Amino acid sequence: METAVIAVIGTLLGAVVTHVFQRRTTERTAVLTRAEQLRQERISAYSAFAGALVDYRRGQNDRWYRAQRSPGSTEAEEARIDSYRLRSSAHQALIRVQLVCEEPQTLALASAAFEVTNCMHEASDEDDRSQRSEQARETLSEFIGTAAPSVR
Template structure:
């Protein structure tokens, strides 16, 4: 009888040990999967935010050039050609914005990203060199601030 009880206890102990081991393995596996998902999302955000910032810089540079084409005599380049490039760069910036917005849960970051794009779009719509220089500084600082804000979400 004692042998049967000892055998049953041994089987029960083995089953209990196996169950505990399985629970720990499942928990460890789930933590590993969660870490991988979090890291993948972090990398996607890093890519999206970087691409958006780069698109803003290119769009901004093109609009500054457009301002000079519209206001300098003789213009350094045909303004219509530069305007077409600016439209293409704006479309690229908008696409990058949409991707960044899809990857963030932060409403304030999303709005800030939209606002920087709007400020850049208005950059060349001024009459004087002083105004364009002020907007250049403002939009450069806006891009920098957006990057610093996005960095906190990585």
């Protein structure tokens, strides 16, 4: 009888220990899966933002050049409208970054990169436009450099 009781207790103890270890493993796996999904979402959001901002910067340069060459022309108006479309895409991508990013410095750089790009078309002359374009490129590079460690 003692042997049977010891066997039952041993079996129950083994089942409890197995359950505890399986639960910990399941929880650890869930945490790792969530972290990987967030990492992938950040990669997607940061990449989409960078691409949208590059396109927006190109559109802003195009808008400025066309407005300088022939103010009020159909060509200049089309470039202006295209820049609005590109701004909308860049702003949507910025919102995605804001949703997945937890780092205040990265968020600040993303917003700064958007704002610098947004003001490019207001340049007073070619030197100012060139400086603004370079500043937009540099600010985007800073954002990428700051964001990259969180997705490695």
